[in-house]
Amino acid sequence: MDDTDPDTDIVNDFEEDKDSSDPFSKRGRQSKLPVPEPMFPSSSGLRGFRQSTTMCLEHIREAMLHHRWQEATEYMVYFPQILQSTSEGSTQQNKELVWRLCTEILHHHPNSTLQDYNNIYERMKHSSSKHYLMISLEHAFHLMLHGCIEDAKHQLSVAQTWRYGKESVIQYQKTKLIHAYSSLLDYINWCDKKSANDGSDHDVLVENTEMQNSFRQVSSNLKEILKHPGVWDPFILSYVEMLEFYQDHTTALSVLKNYAHDSSFPPNPNAHVYLYQYVKRHGAPQKKLLKILKTLHVLVPSHELMLEYSSLLLQSKKSCHGPKALEILLDMLDFSCWRTNLDVWKLLKAVIEKLQLKPDWKTIILKRMSGRTDWWPALHFTRAHATTDSEENPELWAVKASLTKILCPDVPQSYVDAGDTDEEQIHTAL
Amino acid sequence: MNDELTATFTQPCAQCSAVNWAVSDEGRFYCRSCHNVAERTEDVVDTTFTPGSARISNLTRRSRTRTPDRQWWICEGFQFILKNQADALVDLGVSAHFRDQVLCQLWRLYLQKSRQAFTSDPIRSSAHQLRITDSDVDSEGSGSDWSGVLGNSVHLSESQRQVHTLMNMRRTLALIHLALVWSRAPLTLSDVIMLVRAGLLPYTDVYEKLPDKLKVEGVDVLTFRVHNVPSHQELHTEAQALVHFLQLETFPPISSQSQLHPALLSLRYLSDANLPDQLHPWLLHLMKRAAVEDQTLYTFDSTSCPVLPQHDIQTVAIIIVTIKVVFGLNDCTEWDLCDVDDQSEAVFSLRRWFRLTQAALRSAEQSRNQLICRTQWKSGCGLYQNRRSRSLGLKRKRTSDQVQRCFQNLSSPVAARRCSSSSFRFCWGGDDGADGPSLHHQKLTSVLTMNHNMLTPTNATYWLPARCTCYLDMHKSHFQDMKAWLPHSFLQLLNFFSFLIDVKPTVLFQEVLNLERRLLGHNSRTRTKTRTRTLGQGTETAT
Numbered sequence: 001m002d003d004t005d006p007d008t009d010i011v012n013d014f015e016e017d018k019d020s021s022d023p024f025s026k027r028g029r030q031s032k033l034p035v036p037e038p039m040f041p042s043s044s045g046l047r048g049f050r051q052s053t054t055m056c057l058e059h060i061r062e063a064m065l066h067h068r069w070q071e072a073t074e075y076m077v078y079f080p081q082i083l084q085s086t087s088e089g090s091t092q093q094n095k096e097l098v099w100r101l102c103t104e105i106l107h108h109h110p111n112s113t114l115q116d117y118n119n120i121y122e123r124m125k126h127s128s129s130k131h132y133l134m135i136s137l138e139h140a141f142h143l144m145l146h147g148c149i150e151d152a153k154h155q156l157s158v159a160q161t162w163r164y165g166k167e168s169v170i171q172y173q174k175t176k177l178i179h180a181y182s183s184l185l186d187y188i189n190w191c192d193k194k195s196a197n198d199g200s201d202h203d204v205l206v207e208n209t210e211m212q213n214s215f216r217q218v219s220s221n222l223k224e225i226l227k228h229p230g231v232w233d234p235f236i237l238s239y240v241e242m243l244e245f246y247q248d249h250t251t252a253l254s255v256l257k258n259y260a261h262d263s264s265f266p267p268n269p270n271a272h273v274y275l276y277q278y279v280k281r282h283g284a285p286q287k288k289l290l291k292i293l294k295t296l297h298v299l300v301p302s303h304e305l306m307l308e309y310s311s312l313l314l315q316s317k318k319s320c321h322g323p324k325a326l327e328i329l330l331d332m333l334d335f336s337c338w339r340t341n342l343d344v345w346k347l348l349k350a351v352i353e354k355l356q357l358k359p360d361w362k363t364i365i366l367k368r369m370s371g372r373t374d375w376w377p378a379l380h381f382t383r384a385h386a387t388t389d390s391e392e393n394p395e396l397w398a399v400k401a402s403l404t405k406i407l408c409p410d411v412p413q414s415y416v417d418a419g420d421t422d423e424e425q426i427h428t429a430l
Numbered sequence: 431m432n433d434e435l436t437a438t439f440t441q442p443c444a445q446c447s448a449v450n451w452a453v454s455d456e457g458r459f460y461c462r463s464c465h466n467v468a469e470r471t472e473d474v475v476d477t478t479f480t481p482g483s484a485r486i487s488n489l490t491r492r493s494r495t496r497t498p499d500r501q502w503w504i505c506e507g508f509q510f511i512l513k514n515q516a517d518a519l520v521d522l523g524v525s526a527h528f529r530d531q532v533l534c535q536l537w538r539l540y541l542q543k544s545r546q547a548f549t550s551d552p553i554r555s556s557a558h559q560l561r562i563t564d565s566d567v568d569s570e571g572s573g574s575d576w577s578g579v580l581g582n583s584v585h586l587s588e589s590q591r592q593v594h595t596l597m598n599m600r601r602t603l604a605l606i607h608l609a610l611v612w613s614r615a616p617l618t619l620s621d622v623i624m625l626v627r628a629g630l631l632p633y634t635d636v637y638e639k640l641p642d643k644l645k646v647e648g649v650d651v652l653t654f655r656v657h658n659v660p661s662h663q664e665l666h667t668e669a670q671a672l673v674h675f676l677q678l679e680t681f682p683p684i685s686s687q688s689q690l691h692p693a694l695l696s697l698r699y700l701s702d703a704n705l706p707d708q709l710h711p712w713l714l715h716l717m718k719r720a721a722v723e724d725q726t727l728y729t730f731d732s733t734s735c736p737v738l739p740q741h742d743i744q745t746v747a748i749i750i751v752t753i754k755v756v757f758g759l760n761d762c763t764e765w766d767l768c769d770v771d772d773q774s775e776a777v778f779s780l781r782r783w784f785r786l787t788q789a790a791l792r793s794a795e796q797s798r799n800q801l802i803c804r805t806q807w808k809s810g811c812g813l814y815q816n817r818r819s820r821s822l823g824l825k826r827k828r829t830s831d832q833v834q835r836c837f838q839n840l841s842s843p844v845a846a847r848r849c850s851s852s853s854f855r856f857c858w859g860g861d862d863g864a865d866g867p868s869l870h871h872q873k874l875t876s877v878l879t880m881n882h883n884m885l886t887p888t889n890a891t892y893w894l895p896a897r898c899t900c901y902l903d904m905h906k907s908h909f910q911d912m913k914a915w916l917p918h919s920f921l922q923l924l925n926f927f928s929f930l931i932d933v934k935p936t937v938l939f940q941e942v943l944n945l946e947r948r949l950l951g952h953n954s955r956t957r958t959k960t961r962t963r964t965l966g967q968g969t970e971t972a973t
Contacts, residue, residue, distance in 0.1 A: 048658025052805045055802055075803060078804045081809075084808040098833065102833060106840075123833055
C-alpha cells in the first residue's frame with residue numbers, strides 16, 4: 001500500500017496531491033519515506049521507573065552511536081536516577097554504566113571542562129567501592145594527559161592509601177597497577193627536575209636531594225612490583241634510566257636480566273631488546289651480545305635487530321657463523337615487510353660472497369633454501385616485482401637480480417629478464 | 431576576611447547566576463547582585479575528598495520535641511493527598527462543585543463504609559495507624575509495639591478483611607474518576623491518566639506535600655510509594671470495585687446534552703483527530719441505528735448498567751464504526767473513493783488525512799517517549815523503610831543529583847517545553863507549532879451520493895471479522911491472532927485512536943466489535959449475507 005506511506009514533508013505534498021490524478025502510479029518526484037524510528041523492543045513490557053530508565057538508556061545509546069553528543073547530553077540529564085534504583089543485583093552495573101557513559105560524553109562534548117571531569121570522577125569514585133581503584137586510575141590518566149602531573153600524583157597517592165575491608169584486598173592487582181603508575185609519575189618528576197637543572201654538572205645533579213628522594217620512592221615501589229609477573233616495559237625503562245644515572249650498573253643489569261629470563265614472566269621480546277641495548281651501551285663482549293640476540297631471534301625472527309645480529313656474525317671470525325648469518329637473513333626475508341629493504345639484500349649478498357669462499361657453498365645455500373623453493377620466487381622474484389623494483393629502486397633490483405640465480409637456480413629467471421627489458425626500455429627512451 | 435571566605439564558594443546564585451558573594455552580619459552568604467541569600471549547606475558542590483567524610487552529615491535535629499500523643503491515621507494521609515489532587519483539578523478548570531460537593535461526600539461515604547470515620551464503631555487497629563518517624567526516637571524501640579500492615583492482612587478475620595479495601599494511591603485516582611463522572615465534568619479516565627503523566631495531577635510525588643507531622647517510615651512507605659502510572663484498564667477495575675464497595679446505586683444521568691455523552695464527546699475527538707465536522711451528523715445517525723444514544727447506556731446503574739461505562743472508549747468506537755461505514759476501510763474502497771476528479775482543498779480525502787495523522791502521530795509518540803524518559807521517579811525527599819535504607823538512599827540521591835547537575839550545566843537551556851494542560855493531543859491549524867493543516871471544514875462530497883433525494887454513503891459494503899462464539903473475556907487474545915488478517919487502514923485507524931485515548935488497541939477493538947454486534951444484530955439469519963471471502967481468511971462481508 002504505497003499510498004498510505006506517510007511523508008514528512010506534509011505541506012509540499014499537500015499541494016502536489018491535487019495534481020496527480022492517478023494515485024497508484026509512481027509520482028514524478030521520489031516519495032520521501034521517513035527514516036524508521038529505532039526499535040526499542042526491550043522497554044515494551046516495563047512500567048514506571050524501569051521503563052523510564054531503560055528508555056532513557058536506549059535513547060542515549062542511539063544518540064552516542066550516531067555521534068549526536070548534544071542529544072546524548074540532554075538525555076544524560078535525566079538518566080542518573082538509575083543510581084537510585086533499589087534492585088539488588090544491578091547497582092554495581094548501574095554505577096559502571098553511568099561512569100563510562102558520562103566520561104564518554106564528556107570526551108566528545110565541545111564544552112566540557114576539566115572541572116566537569118573532576119566532578120564526575122570524584123562522585124563516581126566515592127559511590128562505588130568495586131570501581132574505586134579503576135576510576136582513580138582513569139582519573140589520574142586523564143589528568144596526566146592534560147598536563148596536571150601534580151594532581152595526578154595526588155590522586156594516585158590517595159588511591160594508594162585507600163582501604164576498604166575486603167574490597168581493597170580482593171583488588172590487589174589494581175593496587176599494584178596504581179603503585180606502578182605512581183612511581184612512573186615520580187620518574188616524570190625526576191626527569192623534570194633533571195631537565196630543569198640541565199646546565200649543572202653531572203655530579204651536582206647526583207647530589208640533588210629532591211631527585212634522590214624521587215629516585216628512592218621509585219626504586220622502593222618498583223622493586224616490589226617487578227617481582228610480579230607482567231609486562232612492565234615503560235616502568236623498566238624508566239627504572240633503568242634512573243639506575244644508570246646513579247651509576248648503579250649491577251642493579252640495572254640484574255633487573256634487566258630478571259625481566260628477560262624469568263620464565264614466570266610472559267614471553268616479551270622487548271625485554272631482550274632492552275637488555276641488548278643496555279649491554280651494548282656498556283661495552284660488553286661480542287659473545288654476550290650474540291647470546292642475547294640468539295634468544296631474540298627465536299622469539300621474533302623479523303626483528304630489526306636481526307640485521308645487526310647477522311652483521312655481527314659476518315664480522316666474526318668463526319666459520320660456523322657464516323651459514324648462521326645466512327639463515328638469519330633468510331628468516332628475515334621470509335617476512336614481506338623486509339622485501340624492499342636494500343640493507344637486508346646487500347647484507348645477504350655480502351654473506352653469500354663470503355660463503356662463496358668456501359668450497360661447499362652451494363650445498364650450504366641449497367640446504368638453507370630447501371624449504372623455500374616453492375614460495376620464494378612468488379614472494380620476491382616475479383615480473384611485477386621486477387617492474388616495481390627497477391622503477392623505484394634500481395640498486396635493489398641489481399642486488400636482487402644477482403642473487404636470483406644463486407638462491408633459486410631452478411626457477412626461470414623472469415625477474416632478471418623482466419628487469420632487463422625495462423632497463424633497456426628506459427635506456428632507449430633516454 | 432570576607433573575600434577569603436567567599437573565594438572558595440563558587441556556586442552561581444540561584445536567582446541571577448552571578449558569582450558575587452559576600453558574608454552578611456549573621457554569617458550567611460548573600461549575593462551582591464540580587465541580595466539572594468544562599469543556602470550554603472545544600473548547594474555547595476564539594477569536590478575535594480577528605481578521608482572519613484563520606485558519611486552523610488547529621489541531619490539537623492528537630493528543634494521542637496514532638497510528644498506523640500496525637501495518633502495519625504492512614505486515612506488522614508490520604509485525605510491530604512486527595513485534597514491536593516482535587517485542588518489541582520480545580521486549578522485546571524474543573525468546577526469546584528466536583529471537589530466540594532461530590533468528592534467530599536464520596537470520601538466521607540468511603541470512610542463510613544470502611545468504618546474508619548463517621549461511624550459509631552470505628553476500627554482502631556494498628557493496621558490503620560500511621561507510623562510516625564522521629565529522628566530522636568530509636569526505630570528498633572518503637573518497632574516492637576507495631577505489627578506491620580502486611581502482618582495484619584495475613585491473618586484475616588471477618589472484620590480485618592476490610593483491610594483489603596484500605597485506600598491506596600491507585601484508589602485515589604479511581605475515586606477522583608468517580609467523582610468526575612458523578613459531577614459530569616468533561617474529563618474522561620484517559621484525560622485523568624494524561625494529566626498524571628504530565629505531572630499536572632499530583633500522583634507520583636504527592637506524598638511530599640504531606641505536612642511534616644505525617645512523615646512516614648517503615649511499612650507504611652509501601653502505601654504511599656508509587657511505582658508506575660496505572661493503565662486505563664487497571665483504573666477502571668479499581669473504580670468498578672470502589673463503586674460496589676460504596677454501594678452506589680445510580681449516578682446522575684449522562685444525557686445527550688452532557689459532555690460525557692458520545693453525541694458531544696465525539697465532537698471533541700473528531701476535532702482532535704482532524705476529521706471533518708460533516709462526519710458528526712453521520713455519527714449521530716449511526717447511533718440512532720444502533721440504538722446507542724440512550725442515556726442508560728452511559729449512566730451507571732446497579733440494575734440496568736452494572737458496569738461502569740467507559741465513555742472515551744465507547745465514543746471512539748462509534749467514531750471508528752462511522753468511518754468504517756462511510757469509507758469501507760477494507761484496503762480497497764476507501765482508496766477508490768479518493769480517486770475522484772475533484773481534488774480541491776475543500777473536499778476531504780482520506781489519503782491526505784492518513785498522511786497528516788501518521789506524521790503527527792509519530793512526532794506525538796516521540797514526545798510521549800521523551801516525557802517518559804524525563805520522568806523522575808525518585809525526586810524529592812523520598813520514602814525509606816528504615817534508617818539504613820534512608821542513609822543509603824540519600825547517599826545515592828546525592829551522587830545522582832550531582833552527576834545530573836554537571837550535565838545540566840552542559841546541556842542547552844531547556845526550550846520551553848509545552849507542558850500544556852489542554853486535553854487535546856494534537857493541534858491542527860495554520861499556527862506555528864501546529865501538527866498540520868486543519869481539515870475540519872472540508873466536505874465529504876467524495877464519499878456521498880444522492881440516492882432518492884437523500885445523501886447516502888457511496889460505499890455499500892461493510893465487513894466483519896469472523897464471529898467467535900467464546901466468552902467475552904477471551905477476546906483479549908483474539909486481536910493478536912486476527913491482526914494479520916485485518917485491513918491495514920483499519921489497523922492504522924485503530925492504532926491512531928488508541929494512541930489518542932491512551933488505551934491498548936485490543937480494548938478498542940473489543941468495543942468496536944461490541945458496537946457492531948449491536949448495530950447489525952446478533953441474529954443474522956434474517957439478513958441476506960454474501961459470504962464472499964474477499965479479504966482472505968477470517969472476514970466476511972455483509973450487505
